[in-house]
Amino acid sequence: MRAMLRILPYIAAVLLVAAVLFGVYHHGVTVTDEKWQSEWNSRDTHDAAARALNEAAERTKEQAYQQSINKAVQDGQRIIDQATADAAAARTSADSLRGAADALANRLAASEASGDSCTAAAGQATAHFAMVLADVFKRADERAGELAAIADQARARGAACEMAYDGVANGSISAGP
Template sequence: MSIWLRVLPYIAAVLLAGGALFGAYHHGVTTTDATWQAKWNDRNTRDEEARVANEVAARTLEQSYQHSIDKAVQDGQRTIDQLTADAATARASADGLRGAADKLAARLATSQAGGNSCTAAASAAASRAVMVLADVFKRADERAGDLAGYADQSHARGVTCERAFDVISR
């Protein structure tokens, strides 16, 4: 047992030194881990703040686009409403013109009726031709009015679509 008593202080010293070294190593690892964890937490915080800022900016831009598109649609609808009112006014004016053509054709038909039978037959044929011509004029005018209304509305809708596209393609 005497050897153990002589070696025991050396073993205790080695164990104390090993324990001290292990404690220092463990403290270093813990400190390094804490430092890195703090850096990661800071990075995660900055990433989250950047994500929120980007989301707010994207939503603001989206709302701006939507507001511009809504304004373009409202302007387009206002234009279409104005064109519809203008078409109704033109239709009323054309109705008056067609009425005048009917009166003229009727007057021509009545003024040429009479006289001898040869002139009466020629007059009846001429009045029928005038009546047909007046009818063709009325139908052509009505169709032209309808087509003009369709063209105006199509143009207004196209311009509205272009404005909305210009807003989102900036």
């Protein structure tokens, strides 16, 4: 038992050294973990800020694209409205022209009908020919007006589409056709 009492201080010293070494090791692990946790938190904060900045930039781009498309739609509608107004003005002008053709055909028919019987048959044929010609002219003019209105609107819609595409593709919009 005496031997045991003699080695007891050595055992206590070894245990004390082991406890100190464990304490130092545990402190080192804790400091390292805190350092890494701090760096991870910093990285996460930086990533969140970068993500927010990127989202803001993308929203700004998207708003610019939408504004470009809205401007293209407005410009296209303005062109379509102008084409519609031009078609209405052309229709009014064509109506007066058709009225003049009808009046001329009616005058020819009236002047030929009032002549003698020999020339009356020839006059009627001429008047009939003039009336048919006036009718053909009216129908051709009406159809040409309809086709012109359709072509003008198709061109305006195509120009609006092209402006919208250019605005999205280039990030800007042109002033119009």
